[in-house]
Amino acid sequence: MVNVTYDILWREAMMGLLDLLEAENPEDPSLAPSNEHVDDWAIIYIKYIQVFRKLEEAYDQVIHPQKRIDLRKALEATMGRILEIRAYLVTLNQGVDEVDLDRALLDLKLPPEALEIPVPKYFTEAHRKLLEDRKAFMLQMIARGQTAQATDESDGKNLVELPPPLPMSEAVQVIQVAERGRQGRLKGQIARDQRRMKALQDAMAERGVRLTKDAAAVPIQATIRGFIARRKVKRLRDEEMVFLGMKPRSVELEDDPSVVLSQVIMRRKNKQRMNWKEYEEALVVLKQRVREMEGQDMRETIQDKINAWFIENRDPETGDYPDFPDEDVGGSRVILNPPPVAPEEPEVDAKGAKDAKAKGKGKGKGDEDGEEEVKGVSTVFVGAIEEAVQEYVARWQDCDEAGNFAQKYDPELVKEELRPVVFEEVRAEVDTEMAVLLENLKDMVAAERAAKAGKKWKKPKKKKKKGKKDKKKGKKGKGPKDMSPDRGMESLFAEMVQNNLMQLVREVSVQDYVGAFNAIGSDIKAAGAQGDLSLAHVRQLVTEYCILPLGSQDVHARLPAPARAVLLYGPPNSGKKMLAHAIAQLSGSNFFNLSPRNTDGRFPAKQVTLMINTIFKVAKAMAPSVIFIDEIEKVFNSDKKAQREYGGTEPFSRIKKDFLKEFKFLQPGDRVLVVGCTSSPWTCAKKDKKVFVNLFDRHIYCPVPDYASRALLWPFLFVKHGGALEFNFDTSTLALLSEGYTSGDIDRIVRMVLSQRRRNTIGDKPIDMNEILQWMTKVPPVSAETVEQFRAWTRDLPSRQLPAEPTEDPKDAKKKKK
Known part of the structure; x- marks a missing residue:
């Protein structure tokens, strides 16, 4: 393009x-x-x-x-x-x-x-070098054996549940039976071939006449011509299907439009980087040129305005000069660009103010109907x-770039951008010079006044100005205590990697969470039924609440209330952990794994406070960062019996106190997001539910895929894992039969079907429905009772509770009775 x-x-x-x-x-x-x-x-x-x-x-x-x-x-x-x-x-x-x-x-x-x-x-592209160096450092530490990165649950888990190991004698017997069976099948195949050859020889002997070359060529020619005709008809049928848009066009790799497009994009990216590098180099050269050519004029203009300000603000009676504005209030900026004078507000008598206040109180909570007023959009x-x-x-609207085909930088625009920068540097230098000049003028006036009075003038000693540090004295406890002030960030980073608390991010995208949009959501709600979120809606919520604020410093700092913690809940294998990795991958974030099973055995006893403090310290310093906590309901469960049943060397709730202490200091602009995942949120004790639920700003339900999502998911996963369904495969029936299976379950079934041996034979024998159903029986779907438990827990969330109707004032009730 x-x-x-x-x-x-x-x-x-x-x-x-x-x-x-x-x-x-x-x-x-x-x-x-x-x-x-x-x-x-x-x-x-x-x-x-x-x-x-x-x-x-x-x-x-x-x-x-x-x-x-x-x-x-x-x-x-x-x-x-x-x-x-x-x-x-x-x-x-x-x-x-x-x-x-x-x-x-x-x-x-x-x-x-x-x-x-x-x-x-x-x-990610703006920080590509930083992300690559960070990944290389982590891989280097893993290669040296300094850390043991935890493998993904889906990778470490067997596709099929394996039985316990057999004793040696039984294992040998199973191998012997299998080998004898193989030998028997091989002997049977040889015997069948021999019988077939003998039957052919007997038939030729009974006929008595051998076929001539012409007679033998006729059936061969018929077979070949039939094969050619069928291939031609198939080609014509495929061309028609492509023309009608019912089948994708198959092209060679070098002619594939997607490959050509990617090559064009790569060339533009290279030009983009080269032009940006030239622009950055030009900033240094042109800045010096602007300073040389226009710096002196700027200096004289600033000096003239400051000198005029000296004269205008000099006391006419005593001859004293005004104090020079401090740099804290802008220095000479208040002289060059004085703030506008605020208009005087009309005075309101005490009675009017009192009436206005009373009137405001009367309308504080709602209008005459008692309805709460909705605040406007930010x-x-x-x-x-x-x-x-x-x-x-x-x-740019009317900019003529006919001669700038290479899209290089515009020098005049660069100078226009640099002038305010150079002006500010010159102003700071002039401020220092004029402050010294003003001090000398004050000394001169004071000396003249002392000489007229017949006194000997002595220059007073300068008083030290109280800086910002003095103002901040005594304000302790405003932030978390730094428990490792003597350690550098590189050392803390290495320690987090060594203890597997900081992990490599999986290269996944939120688009890998395949699912369709619910096109009848409004109708379902109008009918009074409760429908689950569509997978497309989940993608949208994750992008808006997590990825976009994390990826942009300016957006995160200016948003009124960016999410500090997000809960992803849903059945097992519903894609929650993949979404957490996608958040970190797409926003260029670090990935800290604070899951109780991952931290179990690390930083024992009271060292857990140091672990939590270090994680949040590194996460803030190296923002953006994602702090991932799997099975987070077990962290907030204070039931001691349940904690023993979890099977950890220490209680999973040991990080709760220190985590909440550090979490409350997260501010807009820190770009640190806590992502919690749970497959059974209702197991948290009732007394801990309020703290557990209220920790999260957003609760996102990752449901079982609906019919439309399953119809998209099956073909996508087969292509992803190296296979492909035929274009006329009955996907709708497969989507209907796979109701109740999560995205992870379907992915597991596809991987079981597409073994290495099966992928090699898929060209000769396409995948059929029975083959998929055979493996589906080995993976249990999510039960209807479990789905209903998630829906009930969702209905109990604070955001789903309707505001209580305003109660009637007892005094108003008495008036009505009268």
Whole structure:
């Protein structure tokens, strides 16, 4: 694709942002989106996602370095706005995360794929060198044997449950029986071949006449011609199916469009890196040039304005000069750009203030109907979007780049960016010089005043100014205590890897959590039934609540309430751990495993406090980070009998106290996310349930796949593991028969079917339904009782509880009786 393609994509996105800003705040208030219903804001939310997809694609492929800077501002502002509107949609949906958007999609005539939020690739590409070095260091330590990385449960687990080992005598007997059977089958095959040859010889002997060459050639020619004709018909049928779009086109590897596209993308990425490197080198050269050519003029302008300020603010009676502004308040910035004068507020008498206060109290909790007022949507990122649109219009909308085919940096724009930087450096130097000059002028005035009074003037000693450190004295206990102040971050990092507390991230994506969108969610809710989350909805929630805030420092710091902890709960093998790894992989995060079975036996007794403190310290310093805790309900279970049944060398709840102590100090901008996983959340003791549930900002249910998701999952997993179902395979029947199986169960069945030997013969003998059903019988599905337990636990979550109706005041009740 040429460069103009992505320029057009960028222009469409910016025009879309402008339209959305006008839709949110129209000139006619009656056209504004309603703050009482989800539908209006759902349409705006979907349109923001469409704009975000365009910006992400453009930012990934644009090779002009200065365009990428402005594109990233728009991309992050749009990302933050999407998260703001998502939070508001949840508020309008009575606090429930699963907002049904099927009706909004229908109104916009869009497919369900329009709701897929892409994860920006710059989350990992911008720190590629750091991530590669970190991974190489961990692999080096693993290779040296300094740590034993825990294998994935799905990798270490046998596909089929193995029986206990046999005694030696029985094992030898089984081998002998198998070998005798093999020899018997081989002898039987030889005997059958001999009988067949003898029957053929007898038939030729009875006929008496040997076939001529022409007579023998006729059946051979008929067979060959039949084979050629059938192959031709099959080719014509395949071409027709490809033409109708019912079968994918099979092409050679070098002609595969996806391969060609990946090669083009790689070339653009290389150009992108080269242009960015040239831009960074130009910043140093052009900055020095701007300083040499314009620095002196800047210096004289600043000095003139400061000198004028000296004269204007000099006391006319005593002749004293004013104090120079401290750097804490901006130095000479307050002289060069004085703050605007605030308008005087009209005075309100005491009676009016009292009445206003009383009036406000009367309307504090609701209106006349007693309904609680819903807060409006947050607008933290609206200003950033407006600024991004203005910069695009000013710089790039009418920019003529006919002569910049290579998309190199624009020197004039670089100078424009560097002027404020150079001006600030010159201002800081002038501030130091003018502060000394002002001090000398003050001394001169004081000396003249003393001489007139006939006194000898002595220069006073300078008083030490109290800095910020003095102000902070006495404020102890505001943060966690550092238990390893004398150790460097590299040493702590190595210790975490050695103890298997920091692990390598699996190379998985949230797109590997395959599942379909629920297109009738609104109808199910309208019918009063409880439907589970669709797997596509789970992907969306994980992307919005976990990956996007973690990947962007600016978005995480500016969000009103980013999630600090997320709970993934669902049946075993439902993809919870894979999602946790996908969060860390796509956001470029470190992965700390604080699961009780992983920490069992490490840092025993009171050293657990040091372990937790070190994990949070390293996680904050090397942000973004994911702290993963599997079987987290066992950490919060205070039942001593249950703790003994877990089978650990120490109670699994030993990390609870120190974990909660460190967790409460997580702040927006730290970019540390706690991801808890559980397959039986109801086993937590009732007295501990409140603390356990309230720890998490979000609770995401990973359900059993529905019919539509299973229909997508089976073909995807067969291709993933080296096999493929035929295009006319009855996938719908297979999806129907596999009801109750989780994503992990289906993956396990596919791996059992596609053994190495079976993959080698799949071309000659395609996989059929009976072969899959044979292996399905060896894996038990999730029972209906277990699914109902998860649904009941979900209904009991605080976010699912409707607000209590306001109770009537006893005084009002008495008045009504009267």
